[in-house]
Amino acid sequence: MTDTGEIDERLFLRSVARAFAVLEVWGAEPRALSLGEIAKAAGIDKSAAQRICQTLLGLGYLERAAGGLVPGKRALDRAFDYLRITPLIERAAPVLGNLRETCGERVDLSLFDGVTILYALRLQSRREAFFATLPGRRLPTFCTSGGRACMALMADAAVDRLLARSEMLARTRKTLTDPAAVLEKVHEAREQGYACVVEETLLGEVVVAAPVTDSAGRPVAAVHIAGTLADWSEAEFRRRFAPHAIAAADALSG
Amino acid sequence: MTDTGEIDERLFLRSVARAFAVLEVWGAEPRALSLGEIAKAAGIDKSAAQRICQTLLGLGYLERAAGGLVPGKRALDRAFDYLRITPLIERAAPVLGNLRETCGERVDLSLFDGVTILYALRLQSRREAFFATLPGRRLPTFCTSGGRACMALMADAAVDRLLARSEMLARTRKTLTDPAAVLEKVHEAREQGYACVVEETLLGEVVVAAPVTDSAGRPVAAVHIAGTLADWSEAEFRRRFAPHAIAAADALSG
DNA sequence: GCCGAGCGTATCGGAGAGCGATACCGGCGG
DNA sequence: CCGCCGGTATCGCTCTCCGATACGCTCGGC
CATH class of the missing domain: 3.30.450.40 (GAF domain)
Structure with a gap:
């Protein structure tokens, strides 16, 4: 199931989708990434990547590491929610x-x-x-x-x-x-x-x-x-x- | 130390933060939730909850279940990225x-x-x-x-x-x-x-x-x-x- | 030592994305 | 029958987010 079912366009939040596009970048490229690399891989410009990454850093879904950014520990919390429910x-x-x-x-x-x-x-x-x-x-x-x-x-x-x-x-x-x-x-x-x-x-x-x-x-x-x-x-x-x-x-x- | 470090306000994406606020609702309430419950728990109005949930459903980070919405399998992918990196x-x-x-x-x-x-x-x-x-x-x-x-x-x-x-x-x-x-x-x-x-x-x-x-x-x-x-x-x-x-x-x- | 290519960071005006009040339909229980 | 939930849909206004642009740094090449 969960076929990423299509959704009414008028209710689709572009910035939210882009934020997840950023998080998903590491699925294909499992290493610390720079802002520029993230922007390119997620198909957005550097400004957007900057805003999104700053936000995700603040929320704990990204962390700084040597050589760039990596996924944050908060990802584990959300997976735990899934497993628990x-x-x-x-x-x-x-x-x-x-x-x-x-x-x-x-x-x-x-x-x-x-x-x-x-x-x-x-x-x-x-x-x-x-x-x-x-x-x-x-x-x-x-x-x-x-x-x-x-x-x-x-x-x-x-x-x-x-x-x-x-x-x-x-x-x-x-x-x-x-x-x-x-x-x-x-x-x-x-x-x-x-x-x-x-x-x-x-x-x-x-x-x-x-x-x-x-x-x-x-x-x-x-x-x-x-x-x-x-x-x-x-x-x-x-x-x-x-x-x-x-x-x-x-x-x-x- | 991931202390949810404070971030420049001007670069903070409100809608992204609200989307994650929605996802985090199940951390405190581990069961299927209705739109209204989600809105109340995340501190947003029903319209915003609707837009955010539709978007997250489309992305696979939420799923429909009997009695409401639950976290989606995509959460496990992001945790996997963290562990792998x-x-x-x-x-x-x-x-x-x-x-x-x-x-x-x-x-x-x-x-x-x-x-x-x-x-x-x-x-x-x-x-x-x-x-x-x-x-x-x-x-x-x-x-x-x-x-x-x-x-x-x-x-x-x-x-x-x-x-x-x-x-x-x-x-x-x-x-x-x-x-x-x-x-x-x-x-x-x-x-x-x-x-x-x-x-x-x-x-x-x-x-x-x-x-x-x-x-x-x-x-x-x-x-x-x-x-x-x-x-x-x-x-x-x-x-x-x-x-x-x-x-x-x-x-x-x- | 100079240069250019990266890096992260910061700024800013315009515009359109997202906001939220409102309304609608359907089911359930009183 | 009505009121209270559910989910869904609409629609202007406005404020958020966009993206071009620029700055200071640190590299490595030459």
């Missing part, structure tokens, strides 16, 4: 905790958001304590197992439309980029009740995921269990963990 | 991972932000898989061990000023609310190189924390190790875990 997150936390204990592998809750999914809860396994597993990370829907699990609950026509809107770039040499091939995987997920993706987002990684629905049966999220091919064959991994992912996702649905 | 977070992730393995207790990295600290990384222990340990949560500086560890690196005068600005409300019946008593605890932390707080934020909880500094020696964060009095006496906990917290914090400093 969303009932699914609260319900999911203990379920995922148990799931990780039972499985011993990495366990995630991802939120379905149109052409991308976004990780909301991440419980890493013992061995991988490393970075890159932060909440807030987005990945494309078409090549992730959570995304395919969600698409499995949509009509084929809707899946087609979603795939058409997606930029289907290969993340690894195993990534399926042909819409027909992806659709076939979605069909498989629909039959089995879960999706399995092998090395399409990260080489060596195997992930099973089951969809979480709202009360109307629409997909809103997915429960992932992720492991490495060093430990498991795809078949073993599916047999062993898919039922757990489905059970957890079902417990969170409705 | 801040070098300390990247460096801290593996260090905290190891720390949790060694200690087996809950381990956190909190960021020092004036009168509050804010949790950026949280690795819960096996037994407590439950909620309430989300990143983005803020707690007062004066009554947390991370906060006191940071204050220990400041001059007494600065500590006094910070305590004067703090709303020293008791969170439990053990919370110290007398500035002089807190200052004494800060002195103790200064001598020992770490702070220990027992049941001042949560009954039954004992926490040790050591400060992380920037290259200039100023406190910017703290490494926490938290356990329960059901398992440990205060003395045992300090002896066993304080050295680990200090070692981790030192590794992240400078």
Whole structure:
């Protein structure tokens, strides 16, 4: 959902939109930026960038750093508000905790958001304590197992439309980029009740995921269990963990 | 120190500030809100609330929900930007991972932000898989061990000023609310190189924390190790875990 | 040592974006 | 039936924001 739905133009606040355009610049350019760089990246002139940045600095949504400006801590407060208010997150936390204990592998809750999914809860396994597993990370829907699990609950026509809107770039040499091939995987997920993706987002990684629905049966999220091919064959991994992912996702649905 | 530093009035964008005032409403009222409620809570009229909310809906920073509006998923993207850009977070992730393995207790990295600290990384222990340990949560500086560890690196005068600005409300019946008593605890932390707080934020909880500094020696964060009095006496906990917290914090400093 | 290209900062008059009072429709409860 | 909420829509006036412009600095190249 949240397809950045179009809004009545007469009620649209230009300066507000520009302020967020500024904040979003760091999504593409993750480093300290100067006013000039910000202005160019956000598509505004230097004066506007100056006013906006001063304002955001005052509010704590930007901070000064060596070499320019960076996002401020206040961003974390707003994310906290989101997580705290969303009932699914609260319900999911203990379920995922148990799931990780039972499985011993990495366990995630991802939120379905149109052409991308976004990780909301991440419980890493013992061995991988490393970075890159932060909440807030987005990945494309078409090549992730959570995304395919969600698409499995949509009509084929809707899946087609979603795939058409997606930029289907290969993340690894195993990534399926042909819409027909992806659709076939979605069909498989629909039959089995879960999706399995092998090395399409990260080489060596195997992930099973089951969809979480709202009360109307629409997909809103997915429960992932992720492991490495060093430990498991795809078949073993599916047999062993898919039922757990489905059970957890079902417990969170409705 | 992100003290919401005051800014030149002439460069301040009123509509931007009001938009963020709207977003911040859910910090105090974590549920779906109607336009009227938002307007009242943000101190603006209904027309302004309407325009701002329509804009934020269009940008994905708000979403419609049963009963009104709630924060949108886009908030998580901005938090992700912050975490990804801040070098300390990247460096801290593996260090905290190891720390949790060694200690087996809950381990956190909190960021020092004036009168509050804010949790950026949280690795819960096996037994407590439950909620309430989300990143983005803020707690007062004066009554947390991370906060006191940071204050220990400041001059007494600065500590006094910070305590004067703090709303020293008791969170439990053990919370110290007398500035002089807190200052004494800060002195103790200064001598020992770490702070220990027992049941001042949560009954039954004992926490040790050591400060992380920037290259200039100023406190910017703290490494926490938290356990329960059901398992440990205060003395045992300090002896066993304080050295680990200090070692981790030192590794992240400078 | 000079220069130009950046940086952040500051100024200012014009104009149009945003303001806010007002009104409308629909549902709910009394 | 009415009054009180909800969300939505309209519409002049005005004050906010726009963006061109300029200033003082610190660089690095030459």
